[in-house]
Amino acid sequence: xxxxxxxxxxxxxxxxxxxxxxxxxxxxxxxxxxxxxxxxxxxxxxxxxxxxxxxxxxxxxxxxxxxxxxxxxxxxxxxxxxxxxxxxxxxxxxxxxxxxxxxxxxxxxxxxxxxxxxxxxxxxxxxxxxxxxxxxxxxxxxxxxxxxxxxxxxxxxxxxxxxxxxxxxxxxxxxxxxxxxxxxxxxxxxxxxxxxxxxxxxxxxxxxxxxxxxxxxxxxxxxxxxxxxxxxxxxxxxxxxxxxxxxxxxxxxxxxxxxxxxxxxxxxxxxxxxxxxxxxxxxxxxxxxxxxxxxxxxx
Amino acid sequence: xxxxxxxxxxxxxxxxxxxxxxxxxxxxxxxxxxxxxxxxxxxxxxxxxxxxxxxxxxxxxxxxxxxxxxxxxxxxxxxxxxxxxxxxxxxxxxxxxxxxxxxxxxxxxxxxxxxxxxxxxxxxxxxxxxxxxxxxxxxxxxxxxxxxxxxxxxxxxxxxxxxxxxxxxxxxxxxxxxxxxxxxxxxxxxxxxxxxxxxxxxxxxxxxxxxxxxxxxxxxxxxxxxxxxxxxxxxxxxxxxxxxxxxxxxxxxxxxxxxxxxxxxxxxxxxxxxxxxxxxxxxxxxxxxxxxxxxxxxxxxxxxxxxxxxxxxxxxxxxxxxxxxxxxxxxxxxxxxxxxxxxxxxxxxxxxxxxxxxxxxxxxxxxxxxxxxxxxxxxxxxxxxxxxxxxxxxxxxxxxxxxxxxxxxxxxxxxxxxxxxxxxxxxxxxxxxxxxxxxxxxxx
Numbered sequence: 001x002x003x004x005x006x007x008x009x010x011x012x013x014x015x016x017x018x019x020x021x022x023x024x025x026x027x028x029x030x031x032x033x034x035x036x037x038x039x040x041x042x043x044x045x046x047x048x049x050x051x052x053x054x055x056x057x058x059x060x061x062x063x064x065x066x067x068x069x070x071x072x073x074x075x076x077x078x079x080x081x082x083x084x085x086x087x088x089x090x091x092x093x094x095x096x097x098x099x100x101x102x103x104x105x106x107x108x109x110x111x112x113x114x115x116x117x118x119x120x121x122x123x124x125x126x127x128x129x130x131x132x133x134x135x136x137x138x139x140x141x142x143x144x145x146x147x148x149x150x151x152x153x154x155x156x157x158x159x160x161x162x163x164x165x166x167x168x169x170x171x172x173x174x175x176x177x178x179x180x181x182x183x184x185x186x187x188x189x190x191x192x193x194x195x196x197x198x199x200x201x202x203x204x205x206x207x208x209x210x211x212x213x214x215x216x217x218x219x220x221x222x223x224x225x226x227x228x229x230x231x232x233x234x235x236x237x238x239x240x241x242x243x244x245x246x247x248x249x250x251x252x253x254x255x256x257x258x259x260x261x262x263x264x265x266x267x268x269x270x271x272x273x274x275x276x277x278x279x280x281x282x283x284x285x286x287x288x289x290x291x292x293x294x295x296x297x298x299x
Numbered sequence: 300x301x302x303x304x305x306x307x308x309x310x311x312x313x314x315x316x317x318x319x320x321x322x323x324x325x326x327x328x329x330x331x332x333x334x335x336x337x338x339x340x341x342x343x344x345x346x347x348x349x350x351x352x353x354x355x356x357x358x359x360x361x362x363x364x365x366x367x368x369x370x371x372x373x374x375x376x377x378x379x380x381x382x383x384x385x386x387x388x389x390x391x392x393x394x395x396x397x398x399x400x401x402x403x404x405x406x407x408x409x410x411x412x413x414x415x416x417x418x419x420x421x422x423x424x425x426x427x428x429x430x431x432x433x434x435x436x437x438x439x440x441x442x443x444x445x446x447x448x449x450x451x452x453x454x455x456x457x458x459x460x461x462x463x464x465x466x467x468x469x470x471x472x473x474x475x476x477x478x479x480x481x482x483x484x485x486x487x488x489x490x491x492x493x494x495x496x497x498x499x500x501x502x503x504x505x506x507x508x509x510x511x512x513x514x515x516x517x518x519x520x521x522x523x524x525x526x527x528x529x530x531x532x533x534x535x536x537x538x539x540x541x542x543x544x545x546x547x548x549x550x551x552x553x554x555x556x557x558x559x560x561x562x563x564x565x566x567x568x569x570x571x572x573x574x575x576x577x578x579x580x581x582x583x584x585x586x587x588x589x590x591x592x593x594x595x596x597x598x599x600x601x602x603x604x605x606x607x608x609x610x611x612x613x614x615x616x617x618x619x620x621x622x623x624x625x626x627x628x629x630x631x632x633x634x635x636x637x638x639x640x641x642x643x644x645x646x647x648x649x650x651x652x653x654x655x656x657x658x659x660x661x662x663x664x665x666x667x668x669x670x671x672x673x674x675x676x677x678x679x680x681x682x683x684x685x686x687x688x689x690x691x692x693x694x695x696x697x698x699x700x701x702x703x704x705x706x707x708x709x710x711x712x713x714x715x716x717x718x719x720x721x722x723x724x725x726x727x728x729x730x731x732x733x734x735x736x737x738x739x740x741x742x743x
Contacts, residue, residue, distance in 0.1 A: 005610040016372055018387035019394050027394055028507065031403035 083109040085141035092147035095173075096129040100147060103127075112137045120145075129172050154196055155181060157188040157215070167200075169193040189218030198241070199224065205242045207249055212258070223268070232258060235266045244270065307455075307718040313511040314710070317406035323511060323710055324393060324404040327703040328385070328411055328499065330374050330542025330565055331661065334695070334703040335392035337365030337400040338710060361711050363690040365400025367392045376561045377413025377516070377543040379498040386502045393506060406511035407503055408710045410519050410702055413543045414495030416456070418556045418646070419447055421486040432465065432474045432482055435737065438721045440484045449490045456496070456515055457489040458717035461553040470551070486717070487555050489515055512710065517545030517557045519705030524659040524683035524698070525549055533651030536683065537639055537676075538702060539662025541565045544635055545702075546642055548651070553714070556646045560638045564662040567631045574627040575619055577605050589621050592629045593667035598622040632665065636675040643676070657683035661699035 019027070029035055055061055076082075085108055089097050103123045105115075117135045124133040124145070131150045138144040150172035152164035164173040164181070171193075175181055185203045192199065199216050202224060206213050209228065217225040223238040226245070236244050244267040251273075252258045257265070261281035266274040277285065317323040318340050325336040338361045369391040373384030397404060423444035427436050441460060449455075463471040465479035474482060496513065503510050521536035530549045538545035540563045548556040567590075572582035589603050598621040607615045648654070656676045658668060663682050673680040685704035687696065695703070 005608065016370060016388070016391075018391045021390075024390045024394055025507065027397065028403050031397055031401070033403075 077111040077113040081141075082112050083141050084112050084115065084137060084143045085109050087143040087145065089145040089147065092130065092149040096127070096147060096149050099127055100124055100130070100133075100145065104143070104145070109141065112141075112143075115143070131166070131172075152181070152184060153200060155184045155186045156193050157186060165193050165196055167196055169196050185213070186215030187218065188215060189221075191221035192216070192218035202226065202236070202241055202245060205245050205249075209249060209252070209258070228258065232262060233264045235264060235268050237268050237270060240270075247273070307716070310510060310512050311716075311719065313406060313509055314408065314713075317511045320405075322400075322402055322404050322406075324396065324407045324508070325703055325706040325710060326389065326392070326407050326409040326503070327516065327700075327706060328374060328377075328379070328389070328409060329371055329516070329540055329702070330377055330412070330563060331371055331540070332368050332699070333371045333374075333385075333388045333392045334368045334700060335366070335389075335396040336363050336691075336695070336703055336707060337396045337402065337404055338362065338707055339364045339400075339402070340711070361689070361707065363688055363692075363695075363707065364402070365396035365398070366692050366695045367395030367399065368695070369395070371541070375542055377411060377540065377559065378492070378495045379502060382498060382502055382505075385498075386505045389502055389506050393508065405507075405509055407508045408512040408514070408706055409499055409503060409510060410514045410516040410706050410709075411491070411495060411499055412516040412538070412540050412545055412702070413559060413561065414491035415561075416489050416491050416515055416517065416545075416557050416559055417449065417453070418558065419449065419488040419490070420555070421446060421488055423484050423486070425482045427479060427482050429478065429480055431476060431478050434475060434721050436482055437463075437475065437484075440482045441486065441717055441720060444484065444486055446488070449488075452493050453490040454493040454496050455488055455717075456491045456513065457487070457518060457554070457557075459487050459553060459714055460717070461485045461487050461551070461555055487553065489518070489554075489557050491515070512713070514706060514709050515545070515547075515557055516540070516702040516705075517547040517559060518554050519709050520545065520659055520685070520702040521547040521549050521554060521657075521705070522708050523685040523705030524657055524701045525655075527552075529653065529655045529657065532653030532655070534653055534655035534657060535643055535648055536657045536659060537636075537663075537672075539563060539635070539658060539660040540702075541661065544639060544660070544662070546639055548643070548646060548648060550651060550653075556648075558642045558646070560635060560642065562631075562635045562638065563660075566635075567628050567662070570631050571624065571627050575605055575617075575624075577607065581606065585624065586628070587664075589624055590628055591621065591625045591666045592632050592671045594622045594625045594629075598625060628665070629671070632662075632668065632671060633675065635662075636672055640675055654679050656680045659683040659685070659698045659701040661697075663698050 030039070056065075087104060087108075089100055092100070104120065115137065117137070121133055121135045124130055124135070124147070129149050130147055132148045134146045136144050150166040150170065152172050153167050154165045155175070155178065156163045156165045156171075162175050162178060163171045164175065164184070165187075166172050178186065185199070187193075187196075187199050195218070202216060203210070203213070206226070212228045214227040214229055217227055219225050219235075224236045224241055226234040226236060228234070234245065234248055248265055248267060257275075261278045262275050263278050264276040266276065314323070321340050323338050323340070325334075325338060327334040340361045369388055371385075372388045373379060373381030379385045393404070393407075421444040423440045423442070425436060425440035425443055462469065462485040463474045464483040465471060465474050465477055466481055468479075471477070499513065500510055517536065517538055520538040521530075525534050525536055530552045533548070533550040535546060535548045538547075542561070542563045542565050544560040544563050546556075546558045546560065547554050568579060568582045568586055571577070571586055572579045575582065577585070585603060585605060589601075591598070601621040602618040603621060603624065605617050605619055607617065609615060654677055656672070656679060658672055658680065659682070662668075669680055669682050682698065683701065684698050685696070685701035686708070688704055688707055691704065
């Protein structure tokens with residue numbers, strides 16, 4: 001039987017809504033700024049990372065991904081506009097060019113993305129005859145290599161080998177015989193290659209002697225000896241060798257000194273130039289002087 | 300007296316911490332409702348409007364950003380009776396206020412209306428021997444007050460220095476730096492039942508909150524509903540609450556007396572409920588809609604349906620005239636007001652220069668109450684509404700919220716209490732450095 005009286009729950013007792021302890025704590029937690037930020041940003045990031053990680057952990061997905069990336073990359077790099085067709089090498093002599101060409105890629109055409117221009121340049125510059133080089137991909141698919149060769153200024157005799165030395169003292173090549181480069185002055189001795197500039201100065205100062213000069217020898221790694229033909233030597237001092245040489249030249253012009261029987265002109269001591277004669281000349285001189293003394297005694 | 304104030308000092312520290320964090324909650328635990336306000340402190344004059352008028356009494360430094368009320372459960376006579384129920388009610392209010400503020404609050408300043416407050420006037424004397432009054436002297440003169448034996452089960456809720464006197468000059472607010480011989484102080488101390496405070500502590504702790512201050516609701520509603528000159532000249536604030544009626548007497552901007560009558564609006568409701576044989580909820584509704592205390596001829600003709608759902612037509616269609624309702628309400632209201640009168644007389648209210656009486660609290664909304672109160676309490680009666688504070692919602696500006704609003708003022712700029720002053724050097728631990736410094740100062 002249904003009750004005739006309508007009773008509602010709300011009449012029985014006033015409703016007192018109250019949050020549960022858990023709900024209350026949850027709300028307070030969510031109102032904490034740090035926690036809220038962590039939930040708002042941290043949880044989505046974590047989810048994304050987890051999903052991406054689980055997808056990436058399967059090898060077929062990884063292969064798929066790399067194929068998807070590689071294909072358009074390949075397609076782009078193989079476009080004809082980006083292919084290298086020719087390779088003009090400029091500057092430098094024939095030998096250098098041959099050497100450089102051996103370092104460069106040979107099969108044309110290839111994509112300019114496959115080139116490591118820095119490495120090519122470093123390889124080229126590591127060659128002896130090349131001072132510096134510029135490598136760039138220029139117009140119309142050309143790999144332009146511009147060489148700046150080393151200019152040898154002297155020959156350096158090191159034992160049996162003859163090296164070509166440029167102004168910085170760096171070797172730019174070797175030759176087999178002195179006759180190949182008669183235009184270059186010859187130097188020798190330990191540490192000679194470090195004082196090329198000084199050596200060249202001395203050679204410039206040689207003036208009239210230049211036809212007689214064989215070369216310069218670095219002595220004791222501090223001073224130069226100028227070697228002339230007929231086994232003559234000019235011993236130059238460590239400092240101001242050029243002025244010493246000038247004095248020798250002046251003496252030579254005045255007295256025709258070097259055409260006489262002199263073995264060594266010793267200019268090491270500036271205040272006291274010394275001559276050493278050959279043995280025969282010395283004997284002859286000694287003989288002549290005794291004769292004169294004897295004659296004088298007779299008189 | 301030392302360790303008694305430790306908890307108060309701890310609360311004051313916590314209040315400072317809460318102000319630093321910028322957010323503090325106000326919790327008015329009343330008998331009929333629990334109100335929670337969330338305050339945000341942003342430093343002074345943050346919300347100052349562009350018209351250039353500075354706002355009142357430094358209240359511009361905070362703003363109410365969340366407010367919620369809920370029906371109170373488990374509270375009787377302003378004291379917590381059923382902890383679990385009250386805890387749920389507090390949770391409801393705090394959660395709603397937090398939701399509105401969209402910020403988490405950790406610190407709560409609460410007030411309680413019941414707990415049998417008892418006022419004591421203390422005085423202390425200290426001989427400063429012609430020297431300058433220092434802060435140490437002030438704490439010493441306060442320590443020299445002889446404290447009455449107020450009982451072991453009671454706690455000091457407020458202890459405020461009301462007046463300082465130096466030799467023959469009385470009424471000093473701040474005697475520091477002045478020179479005289481004898482420093483005297485008058486102090487007002489308010490004690491309440493310790494169990495009531497412990498219950499509040501416990502309830503708030505159960506809600507994961509920390510109590511950053513506690514105040515008597517009579518005191519804070521006086522702070523919010525008395526205007527400045529009333530506080531200065533002497534006035535009484537009658538906070539007609541649900542389960543208890545708080546009385547606080549102010550003079551020179553200090554509370555000098557507080558008491559509470561253990562009767563309030565709920566008793567009026569239960570009288571109606573018993574007199575008309577209707578449920579309490581209906582009685583409460585009838586009281587708020589049709590209630591009054593001054594009957595007129597018109598009220599005889601105004602019939603009120605009081606209803607019922609027994610199924611008996613005669614019973615369910617009962618009506619009473621408004622005059623009958625007033626006839627039930629008036630004796631109880633008179634009883635409350637007479638009790639208040641008695642308390643005020645006992646406190647010597649008639650000797651104050653100002654005799655203003657301000658009625659506030661939810662019960663003060665009964666129409667005609669000011670007329671009735673002026674017959675019982677004297678001519679200078681007015682109805683008081685709480686001060687306006689920034690951001691308070693429209694629903695919370697009525698007189699029922701005067702103690703909640705007062706608590707916001709209490710939180711923003713509290714008056715100095717005993718425990719805010721320096722600890723007197725004698726009470727420091729024996730090897731304290733301060734004590735050594737004090738000895739040197741005294742002897743060199």
